[in-house]
Amino acid sequence: MERQRKIxxxxxxxxxxxxxxxxxxxxxxxxxxxxxxxxxxxxxIYEYFASKTELFSEILLTGWRKIQEDIxxxxxxxxxxxxxxxxxxxxxxxxxxxxxxxxxxSFCEVDTIDQELMEWALKVKGEKEKQVRAMxxxxxxxxxxxxxxDVDIVSRMVCALIPYxxxxxxxxxxxIDTHHLAVQxxxxxxxxxxx
Amino acid sequence: MERQRKIxxxxxxxxxxxxxxxxxxxxxxxxxxxxxxxxxxxxxIYEYFASKTELFSEILLTGWRKIQEDIxxxxxxxxxxxxxxxxxxxxxxxxxxxxxxxxxxSFCEVDTIDQELMEWALKVKGEKEKQVRAMxxxxxxxxxxxxxxDVDIVSRMVCALIPYxxxxxxxxxxxIDTHHLAVQxxxxxxxxxxx
Amino acid sequence: MERQRKIxxxxxxxxxxxxxxxxxxxxxxxxxxxxxxxxxxxxxIYEYFASKTELFSEILLTGWRKIQEDIxxxxxxxxxxxxxxxxxxxxxxxxxxxxxxxxxxSFCEVDTIDQELMEWALKVKGEKEKQVRAMxxxxxxxxxxxxxxDVDIVSRMVCALIPYxxxxxxxxxxxIDTHHLAVQxxxxxxxxxxx
Amino acid sequence: MERQRKIxxxxxxxxxxxxxxxxxxxxxxxxxxxxxxxxxxxxxIYEYFASKTELFSEILLTGWRKIQEDIxxxxxxxxxxxxxxxxxxxxxxxxxxxxxxxxxxSFCEVDTIDQELMEWALKVKGEKEKQVRAMxxxxxxxxxxxxxxDVDIVSRMVCALIPYxxxxxxxxxxxIDTHHLAVQxxxxxxxxxxx
DNA sequence: TATGAATGAGCATTCATTCAT
DNA sequence: GATGAATGAATGCTCATTCAT
Numbered sequence: 104m105e106r107q108r109k110i111x112x113x114x115x116x117x118x119x120x121x122x123x124x125x126x127x128x129x130x131x132x133x134x135x136x137x138x139x140x141x142x143x144x145x146x147x148i149y150e151y152f153a154s155k156t157e158l159f160s161e162i163l164l165t166g167w168r169k170i171q172e173d174i175x176x177x178x179x180x181x182x183x184x185x186x187x188x189x190x191x192x193x194x195x196x197x198x199x200x201x202x203x204x205x206x207x208x209s210f211c212e213v214d215t216i217d218q219e220l221m222e223w224a225l226k227v228k229g230e231k232e233k234q235v236r237a238m239x240x241x242x243x244x245x246x247x248x249x250x251x252x253d254v255d256i257v258s259r260m261v262c263a264l265i266p267y268x269x270x271x272x273x274x275x276x277x278x279i280d281t282h283h284l285a286v287q288x289x290x291x292x293x294x295x296x297x298x
Numbered sequence: 299m300e301r302q303r304k305i306x307x308x309x310x311x312x313x314x315x316x317x318x319x320x321x322x323x324x325x326x327x328x329x330x331x332x333x334x335x336x337x338x339x340x341x342x343i344y345e346y347f348a349s350k351t352e353l354f355s356e357i358l359l360t361g362w363r364k365i366q367e368d369i370x371x372x373x374x375x376x377x378x379x380x381x382x383x384x385x386x387x388x389x390x391x392x393x394x395x396x397x398x399x400x401x402x403x404s405f406c407e408v409d410t411i412d413q414e415l416m417e418w419a420l421k422v423k424g425e426k427e428k429q430v431r432a433m434x435x436x437x438x439x440x441x442x443x444x445x446x447x448d449v450d451i452v453s454r455m456v457c458a459l460i461p462y463x464x465x466x467x468x469x470x471x472x473x474i475d476t477h478h479l480a481v482q483x484x485x486x487x488x489x490x491x492x493x
Numbered sequence: 494m495e496r497q498r499k500i501x502x503x504x505x506x507x508x509x510x511x512x513x514x515x516x517x518x519x520x521x522x523x524x525x526x527x528x529x530x531x532x533x534x535x536x537x538i539y540e541y542f543a544s545k546t547e548l549f550s551e552i553l554l555t556g557w558r559k560i561q562e563d564i565x566x567x568x569x570x571x572x573x574x575x576x577x578x579x580x581x582x583x584x585x586x587x588x589x590x591x592x593x594x595x596x597x598x599s600f601c602e603v604d605t606i607d608q609e610l611m612e613w614a615l616k617v618k619g620e621k622e623k624q625v626r627a628m629x630x631x632x633x634x635x636x637x638x639x640x641x642x643d644v645d646i647v648s649r650m651v652c653a654l655i656p657y658x659x660x661x662x663x664x665x666x667x668x669i670d671t672h673h674l675a676v677q678x679x680x681x682x683x684x685x686x687x688x
Numbered sequence: 689m690e691r692q693r694k695i696x697x698x699x700x701x702x703x704x705x706x707x708x709x710x711x712x713x714x715x716x717x718x719x720x721x722x723x724x725x726x727x728x729x730x731x732x733i734y735e736y737f738a739s740k741t742e743l744f745s746e747i748l749l750t751g752w753r754k755i756q757e758d759i760x761x762x763x764x765x766x767x768x769x770x771x772x773x774x775x776x777x778x779x780x781x782x783x784x785x786x787x788x789x790x791x792x793x794s795f796c797e798v799d800t801i802d803q804e805l806m807e808w809a810l811k812v813k814g815e816k817e818k819q820v821r822a823m824x825x826x827x828x829x830x831x832x833x834x835x836x837x838d839v840d841i842v843s844r845m846v847c848a849l850i851p852y853x854x855x856x857x858x859x860x861x862x863x864i865d866t867h868h869l870a871v872q873x874x875x876x877x878x879x880x881x882x883x
Numbered sequence: 884t885a886t887g888a889a890t891g892a893g894c895a896t897t898c899a900t901t902c903a904t
Numbered sequence: 905g906a907t908g909a910a911t912g913a914a915t916g917c918t919c920a921t922t923c924a925t
Contacts, residue, residue: 650849
């Protein structure tokens, strides 16, 4: 067997699950379908995952970890806020565009599968917001941003835009210039649109 | 029997369904529970709704119609864009806050219940975006907004913010000053945050 | 209201029930359909019939009574057996052809609706057989028929032919010359087919 | 475990279904009862049969196939018609008597379960009639039978007698000498009953 | 007498999960 | 580890029947 072909059963199952969950949703995907798509037996899934819910959670967690790895935090000391904001937005959009299926899975249903999962999702969202808030606050401290803005609201605004545009990309299955989009968004927030 | 107490069975079922769907999600709510909560028999639901899916659709459609009625379009001729933007955002946020459960139902799961429903939701979203874009374009024509902005992206930005903050309100079950929030959001977009 | 138009509700229900039972079978016909077809309310049926089963029984009983009335017994003294046999067969076939729907209802499902009904049907069948047996026996006594025949089996043979051809008529919805058919059948039994 | 005892789950389900359908009829038999009687879980039935209807169809088809195998066609060249007729009738009666339950299932309800099934039953009946007609025609050609008989009607008469007597056997649950009965029937048809 | 809104027992079917091989 | 036959709890939906009007 060649290197590339050698995928662990576990990997295969996760891949299959992402594909099917993304396409048909959690509740419309049967464990048997996942097993088939993964070229495994139905029982094999349970060798690696305790339940359907856990398989789903595992996928979300993995996805989230990959985001953390792929989008490195800026060293806040040097980079100007505009640049930081741009990188944050661009990093996320690119990641989501490159992981369409996983993104689709993550954006839907998280709330309805499991109470625990929902709380976890809220926590993740909260952390992102904290990260952005820190960025904004630094900007204010360094005099790059106005002092009269509502930090809380502005941070959330930034956080609102990323999933919305990401959702647009993956749901309508379009391919866009994420760099350009990120520039437009960050500039607009910074500069406003008033004449 | 008093006037107010006299609720049609159909109303009662819808109310019960909204409450349960909102609390436990579509898939975790059994028809029997809805019937019980509505003080009706299981079969009675099927007197009014052909299926669980249709009951869900009916709820979403009703909610959407109410939004259309509650948030009147501005007469674009007179009102300045800042004011229009504020009214749009405020109207939605207030509606969502006042219809928490319905909102919660509408924001989750729409995508996973039914293909048809999903397409309908995308259409509704598209219409909202069109409405906002028209508003922005008018602002540019009237010289209230800069001419170098990307109308498409800016409109979407506005559309992104409303559900995000609405979602925050209903998911965390907090009570906020929607007027203040709307002012902050619209001002920020208009003015930017750059010093 | 004209005479002919004035049909009692009860009649209307029975007519509707015969039509639907005949077309779709007992189990596939809903009480509501019958009510609609009869131009009555669902509850009205229960004014006249205690249950679906009883409505069905009533129909069968009525049909059976009509057969008894329509096909008068022969005065055994005079008529030759060939003639008697012919009249019996012809009478039944004509009746069944003229009451296609009722016949269709009677021939199917009687067995599966109700234990009681099934036993009743067996009794009716037994009576017919007895009647035919008496006819055959008279024929033997009068020297019209051979003495070495098995009266029991021959009677049953006659009884077998009537419903089979009747069933053919109503199931395939064809119109046939019942007189000719009856002649053929009775002659064949009498004469045999051997060269 | 002994050989004989080792019955596949599928066999067990079919056996159980035949027994129950035969006893209580299709509509009065619940899938759960079949499962219990087969010593299987409710879901197991669906491993082998897509639906209740299909389980029923499968049973009928199997029964029909077994008849075809058990009652070999005569080589028309040699055997005299009387013998052929006798063998045909006897073969069927014996088969039906030996498969009482299956016969009971086959004779009732076929018409009311399913449109498709009903058409199939009509087709099967038609084929039998064709087979008998060929037999009669051969008899005429060979000079064994009279030339003035109505082939069509005579064939149908033969076909009418088999299920009638079979039905008598299985419905009243009696044990008879099928050989004797077949002799009587075929002789009667051949010879007639006239003195 | 006539009605039809309301009911709930009853049932076919699904699918996550188990476990013997 | 890997498998898939077997399972049965869970649930959407039907429809005969009731009863207040």
